[in-house]
Amino acid sequence: MDKLTLAGILIALSAIIGGNILEGGYTHSLVQLTAFVIVMGGTLGAIMVQTRMGTFMRAIRMIPWIFKPPVVDIDVCIQKIVKWSHTARKEGLLGLESIAESEPDEFARKALQLLVDGSEPETIRDVLDVDMVSKEHTELQAARVFEAMGGYSPTIGIIGAVMGLIHVMNNLADPSALGPGIAVAFVATIYGVGMANILFLPMSHKLKALIHHQIRYYEMIVDGIISIAEGENPRNIEMKLQGYLL
Secondary structure (H helix, E strand, O other): OOHHHHHHHHHHHHHHHHHHHHOOOOHHHHOOHHHHHHHHHHHHHHHHHHOOHHHHHHHHHHHHHHOOOOOOOHHHHHHHHHHHHHHHHHHOHHHHHHHHHHOOOHHHHHHHHHHHOOOOHHHHHHHHHHHHHHHHHHHHHHHHHHHHHHHHHHHHHHHHHHHHHHHHHHOOOOHHHHHHHHHHHHHHHHHHHHHHHHHHHHHHHHHHHHHHHHHHHHHHHHHHHHHHHOOOOHHHHHHHHHHHHO
């Protein structure tokens, strides 16, 4: 669980709700189902029009990353690569075949298999670079879905505000209908701007940071595998890869 994300959301909501209370407002005045439906439904509909199905579904599957990021332990991976290099020096590249078959990480497994197959270092790099670029592009496109939602939701909030004001104008003769209409108008704007700046945009930036960290992890694997293919000393490989810890 990413405690920083959870704490950030709680602090942001507490600040907004607490500020409203300090100003003498009532918490229930910020709870408007109609405004929420307008903003959330309109934003979701707009992003579905903009996005391809595959990208949209990928974005939905990445939402848990916000609270539980993929485990990417560079230090542990360095030790694994150094261990692979020792095995290669003692048993030859074929000694890595059983390790490749049992490796849980798909990218590392593919890299090891290329190494075991005796591929040239440049060939290994070319194949793995294509994988990295493709994966980075796919996941960044999914992360940008939330960035786009952060752009749409304030505008949808304004639409909700205008709709609320139209409702008010249509019921000027009925004072009892003025309050709910005005409430929907202003709360819709709050929902639109709030969702953009507390949820959607931060989610997008967090996902992009996680993706870049993961790609850096893959780059380290590539450098390690290439170093093994070139027969470098395990100690030198370890020192080189430790630069990724900075």
